[in-house]
Every structure is written in C-alpha cells, then in structure tokens.
Amino acid sequence: MNRKPSPDHLLLDQQLCFALYAASRSVTGLYRPLLDPLGLTYPQYLVMLVLWEQDGLTVRELGQRLQLDSGTLTPLLKRLEAAGLVSRQRRKEDEREVDIRLTDTGLALRDQASGIPECLAQCMQLSLDQMQTLRDELKRLTRQIQLSQRED
Amino acid sequence: MNRKPSPDHLLLDQQLCFALYAASRSVTGLYRPLLDPLGLTYPQYLVMLVLWEQDGLTVRELGQRLQLDSGTLTPLLKRLEAAGLVSRQRRKEDEREVDIRLTDTGLALRDQASGIPECLAQCMQLSLDQMQTLRDELKRLTRQIQLSQRED
DNA sequence: AAAAATTGAATTGTACACAATTTAATTTTG
DNA sequence: CAAAATTAAATTGTGTACAATTCAATTTTT
CATH class of the missing domain: 1.10.10.10 (Winged helix-like DNA-binding domain superfamily/Winged helix DNA-binding domain)
Structure with a gap:
C-alpha cells in the first residue's frame, strides 16, 4: 500500500519534449x-x-x-x-x-x-506533403507556446 | 535572362529544420x-x-x-x-x-x-492523441536520420 | 529643453553540444 | 603473456543559447 506505481508521465519515451529535442539535434x-x-x-x-x-x-x-x-x-x-x-x-x-x-x-x-534542402529532404525520407504537415504542426506548437508565455 | 528567381527551397519558413529548431527551443x-x-x-x-x-x-x-x-x-x-x-x-x-x-x-x-508533464501538456494545447502522433512522427524522423547517417 | 524612461547592442557569466584528443583500463592478438 | 587494439571517461576547444547587466542613443515626460 506504500508502493506507488512509477508515474508513466515521467517516462522519457513518453515525452514530446525529448522527441523534439532529439529530432532537432539529429537534423x-x-x-x-x-x-x-x-x-x-x-x-x-x-x-x-x-x-x-x-x-x-x-x-x-x-x-x-x-x-x-x-x-x-x-x-x-x-x-x-x-x-x-x-x-x-x-x-x-x-x-x-x-x-x-x-x-x-x-x-x-x-x-x-x-542544393542543401533537397539533399536533406532525401535523407529524411519524407514526402513533400509529410514534410509540410509536420512543419506546420511544429509552427503551430511554437506559436501556441509563445502565446501561452505572454500570458504571464 | 540572367536573373534567376529566388530559390523557394531556401526560404526560412519553408524549412522543416527551422520549425524543429524553433519548436525545440520554445518547449x-x-x-x-x-x-x-x-x-x-x-x-x-x-x-x-x-x-x-x-x-x-x-x-x-x-x-x-x-x-x-x-x-x-x-x-x-x-x-x-x-x-x-x-x-x-x-x-x-x-x-x-x-x-x-x-x-x-x-x-x-x-x-x-x-506534475510537470501535465502542466506542459496544458500549455501546448494538444490533445493526448495529437501529442502522441507528433511525438511518434518525430521519433520516426530521428530514427530515419540515424539510419541514413550510419550509411556513410 | 532637461530628466526620466525606453530601446538596441554588446558584454558577462553559466550551461550545454559536439568534434577531437588524451588517459587509463580492459580485450584481443600474435 | 606481452604488444596492439579497443573501450569509457575526461579533457580541450569552439560555438551556440540565454539570463542579466551595461552602455549609448533615442523618446517620452514633466
């Protein structure tokens, strides 16, 4: 009864932040x-x-x-x-x-x-469409965060 | 005839890499x-x-x-x-x-x-589902890049 | 117009990232 | 088994990030 389950929310692989951080450094x-x-x-x-x-x-x-x-x-x-x-x-x-x-x-x-952008696109193995979608989601996220920070 | 159009591929807002970089620092x-x-x-x-x-x-x-x-x-x-x-x-x-x-x-x-992960999720205004999808796309991207780098 | 407030760069200090080298410990080889 | 190769950390050096402060130039206030 004293043992609480490991809080899943703190697992590294659950973190969006780490996925972002790792992807960014990787790129x-x-x-x-x-x-x-x-x-x-x-x-x-x-x-x-x-x-x-x-x-x-x-x-x-x-x-x-x-x-x-x-x-x-x-x-x-x-x-x-x-x-x-x-x-x-x-x-x-x-x-x-x-x-x-x-x-x-x-x-x-x-x-x-x-020639660099095309070279990169090749390595990432994403269609132009997938790249645009991902990029736009990230932009939305960044905008949202910046909005939420102005509220302090 | 000597004037070539500005190469769209080099526009900052087109870059997935910058969206990633900005989102990561923002988070x-x-x-x-x-x-x-x-x-x-x-x-x-x-x-x-x-x-x-x-x-x-x-x-x-x-x-x-x-x-x-x-x-x-x-x-x-x-x-x-x-x-x-x-x-x-x-x-x-x-x-x-x-x-x-x-x-x-x-x-x-x-x-x-x-309490931090939940606090973050709130600020990002993403559903659990959206967060997981984005996280998994980023993981896939990171994995793909690491594969493509081993090929050198 | 003079003082106060604001603004844009630069500076200072701390903490990553990461390539390259060094050092010490362990494994592998001849 | 001794020399060579490999491995894991640490170190060194360069280049960001970013908070906080400083400094000079401009605006705003009184």
Whole structure:
C-alpha cells in the first residue's frame, strides 16, 4: 500500500519534449557535413537564409525572425563578419541599430547552398506533403507556446 | 535572362529544420520556470528522467539513451553531483565505467517533478492523441536520420 | 529643453553540444 | 603473456543559447 506505481508521465519515451529535442539535434547533425564545406555552422546557416531572403536587416530584426537574442547573435555575426560573409554597420538614422548586410562573398554562397534542402529532404525520407504537415504542426506548437508565455 | 528567381527551397519558413529548431527551443523555454524551483536545467531534467526510470546507469548508457556524449554529460553530471542529486563511482567490475546513482535527495525530487508533464501538456494545447502522433512522427524522423547517417 | 524612461547592442557569466584528443583500463592478438 | 587494439571517461576547444547587466542613443515626460 506504500508502493506507488512509477508515474508513466515521467517516462522519457513518453515525452514530446525529448522527441523534439532529439529530432532537432539529429537534423542539425545531418546539416553538419553539408555546411562544413561552406564554412558555416547550422545557426549561421539560418542567419544566411534570412539574409539571402532579405538583405540589410538589423540585429533586432534578425533576432525576431530567428527567435534569438543579441547575446547569441552578436558573437555569431562577428564570426560571419570575420569569415567575410557579412558586414556590420551602425545605422545612420539610429546609431543604436546595427545593419547586417551580405558581402559579395556572402551573396555568392547562396548558390553553393541551393542544393542543401533537397539533399536533406532525401535523407529524411519524407514526402513533400509529410514534410509540410509536420512543419506546420511544429509552427503551430511554437506559436501556441509563445502565446501561452505572454500570458504571464 | 540572367536573373534567376529566388530559390523557394531556401526560404526560412519553408524549412522543416527551422520549425524543429524553433519548436525545440520554445518547449525548453516552457520548462524553464517549472524546473527553476527544482534547481534543474532542461538537459539535467532529462538525465533525471532516465535515472528515475532506471537507477545506476553508466555515463555511456545515459549517453545512449539521450544521444549525448561524455563531453556533454561529464560536466553536467558533475553539476548534478555538486547539487547532491547523484553520485559518481567507478565500477568495480570495470574501472573505465562510471556508475551514476541517485542520492536520496535525487530520488525524492521525482515527487516534485511529477506534475510537470501535465502542466506542459496544458500549455501546448494538444490533445493526448495529437501529442502522441507528433511525438511518434518525430521519433520516426530521428530514427530515419540515424539510419541514413550510419550509411556513410 | 532637461530628466526620466525606453530601446538596441554588446558584454558577462553559466550551461550545454559536439568534434577531437588524451588517459587509463580492459580485450584481443600474435 | 606481452604488444596492439579497443573501450569509457575526461579533457580541450569552439560555438551556440540565454539570463542579466551595461552602455549609448533615442523618446517620452514633466
């Protein structure tokens, strides 16, 4: 009567969070050999994706897009700058803001990256449809969590 | 004729990887206020989950379960030891292996953690069924990726 | 307009991740 | 059995994450 059953809810394999955490690191690992030749880490690749889509954003705008703060982005962007892929310039209009722009080298790197998404899709063995569904579920989850956090 | 259209495949919002990465960090963020009172970080919580399920594993076995290597686990376990939650002992049978065991404090912490999974489920606004489906899709993805990586 | 509040980056400090190397213990081989 | 190979942790080094603080620039208030 003193022995309670192990609480199933605390079993690792039951956790959605761990499935997410493991899947995320696992996917990052898939990118590594593809990004190594470009001299990029995975988070750096994400920054480049944003800039290839829209060049000339501030650190704050990049942070909003990627959900990362300056503590993460500032050193990362300095590394991209050191690698010659982006430039960092204080804005004339507001000296608090720092403008991040692709260099020619940074822009040119896009061509080398263009094959990566398809390569990844292959490895994951998901149909385009399955990928979109999963992606959209994850986006919904992220949005929901961010909503629930604003309520504090 | 020299202008090619922006390759849709490189758009951030198209990326499953980013949806995963964002969702994972977002969920970890949800755990933070719940784990803070227990003095645990999220990866430390995962280690505790494993030990609550099966006590007395080696670093290697913990690593297999969580897909983490000793470079991550050794310092993490030292912090758990410093917090008085686990003990680290070389195995008599094989001095290369280090046995990780819950202390009484570590075991007792399970009760304080037992409400966390339900709390999380609430925040995520997913039915039990949706959660299981998503979790299983992610597990399948992780397994698939690990298979595709062994092929190198 | 001057003081107070706000904002955007940068900095500081802690804690992962993970590749690569090192060290010590055990197994396997010649 | 001794040398070589293997194995498990630990260590080293780089690069995120993220909370908290600092600093400078801009806005808002009084």
